[in-house]
Amino acid sequence: MTKHQHTDSDMSGRRFFWVTVLNVVITIAEFVGGAVAGSLSLLSDAFHNLGDSLSIVISYFAHRISRKPQTETNTYGYRRAQIITALLNALALILVCAILVIEAVRRISHPEPINGTLMLTVAVIGLAANVISALLLSSGSKNNLNMRATYLHIMSDALSSVAIIIGGILIQIFNWTWVDPAVTIAVAIYIMYESAPIIKETIKILMEGAPTNLDFDAVKNDLLALPDVKGVHHLHAWLIDENNIIVSVHVNLSDMKISKAEVIYDQITKILKTKYGVCHVTIQAEASRGVNQDIIYDQGKDIP
Structure with a gap:
């Protein structure tokens, strides 16, 4: 502190x-x-x-x-x-x-x-x-x-x-x-x-509600604008308190080394923190899995 x-x-x-x-x-x-x-x-x-x-x-x-x-x-x-x-x-x-x-x-x-x-x-x-x-x-x-x-x-x-x-x-x-x-x-x-x-x-x-001022479509477009990001899906956002937003997201990347993926992780984290006020980001990288799925997971099932 x-x-x-x-x-x-x-x-x-x-x-x-x-x-x-x-x-x-x-x-x-x-x-x-x-x-x-x-x-x-x-x-x-x-x-x-x-x-x-x-x-x-x-x-x-x-x-x-x-x-x-x-x-x-x-x-x-x-x-x-x-x-x-x-x-x-x-x-x-x-x-x-x-x-x-x-x-x-x-x-x-x-x-x-x-x-x-x-x-x-x-x-x-x-x-x-x-x-x-x-x-x-x-x-x-x-x-x-x-x-x-x-x-x-x-x-x-x-x-x-x-x-x-x-x-x-x-x-x-x-x-x-x-x-x-x-x-x-x-x-x-x-x-x-x-x-x-x-x-x-x-x-x-x-109830883990998403912040009302977080534009999911804008987030998706900003992340897709990054080099090597091919897809964005399964984004979850919730509030710890009235000031702290947590986000987890799946991103489809080109096949690459972990060291290179970390550079993209840093770019994603910077966008979410500086532009959208997110305090904590969890990113799951995937190659092709889920590339065509929606940014919000909704298939009549529980959270994956």
């Missing part, structure tokens, strides 16, 4: 730590404030933050596990620990939101008195802490699904705080107690909507 990677990992670790501390503070404040004020949106956000705190801790350990080197039992390493965590975090968000919507509907039918002033004060504190947490995680969330899922937790909390602040103001001015559960429903729907793409992407990775 390079010095840059160590530094980046250490920074991510520190960010996870401080975000966890901030979430614990928010959780305690909202549990107490929600119970005293009688606010469902505050209590629901407190449960949400409690789940976030746990998910952030899990995300941190997944981040640490993903740094472990390859072993005989995990030859591609442990990067998918973060993918699994991202999936579990997103699923947990949807489950919590569904429960909150059910309770909010009940509250609309049976409204309860709410202390708008206390609700507003706690929500402002929560918003400040969430904004700081979001800033700590924003840079790492661009290229890391695990941090992106955690970042989504934080952003959803910030949105919840904004909605609760608006609700608190309306309750103070107009005594509209129905605003509290209505805010809960609106925020829950938004969180579920934002969680769906993470679930879709993580499942695709875990």
Whole structure:
């Protein structure tokens, strides 16, 4: 691991730590404030933050596990620990939101008195802490699904705080107690909507799905343009995580020495890595076998 990677990992670790501390503070404040004020949106956000705190801790350990080197039992390493965590975090968000919507509907039918002033004060504190947490995680969330899922937790909390602040103001001015559960429903729907793409992407990775930006026909044409490459078939591409693409491919070469074939191997590897962002390439050379077969293996059978 390079010095840059160590530094980046250490920074991510520190960010996870401080975000966890901030979430614990928010959780305690909202549990107490929600119970005293009688606010469902505050209590629901407190449960949400409690789940976030746990998910952030899990995300941190997944981040640490993903740094472990390859072993005989995990030859591609442990990067998918973060993918699994991202999936579990997103699923947990949807489950919590569904429960909150059910309770909010009940509250609309049976409204309860709410202390708008206390609700507003706690929500402002929560918003400040969430904004700081979001800033700590924003840079790492661009290229890391695990941090992106955690970042989504934080952003959803910030949105919840904004909605609760608006609700608190309306309750103070107009005594509209129905605003509290209505805010809960609106925020829950938004969180579920934002969680769906993470679930879709993580499942695709875990199912060995090919990256959407990899043009198989373009890859085939680029490889066929190389001298002595007569055919390209049985190309398999999959993602280890959201940033690392693995490719295996069969190529038909002219009959030649291994030393000469290695030169072509290097050319193929360079094309796949520089043009298509592939991090690991496995090449199987053949003379005439499979020369007329498609680039994607599909003969109604299992993977050869």
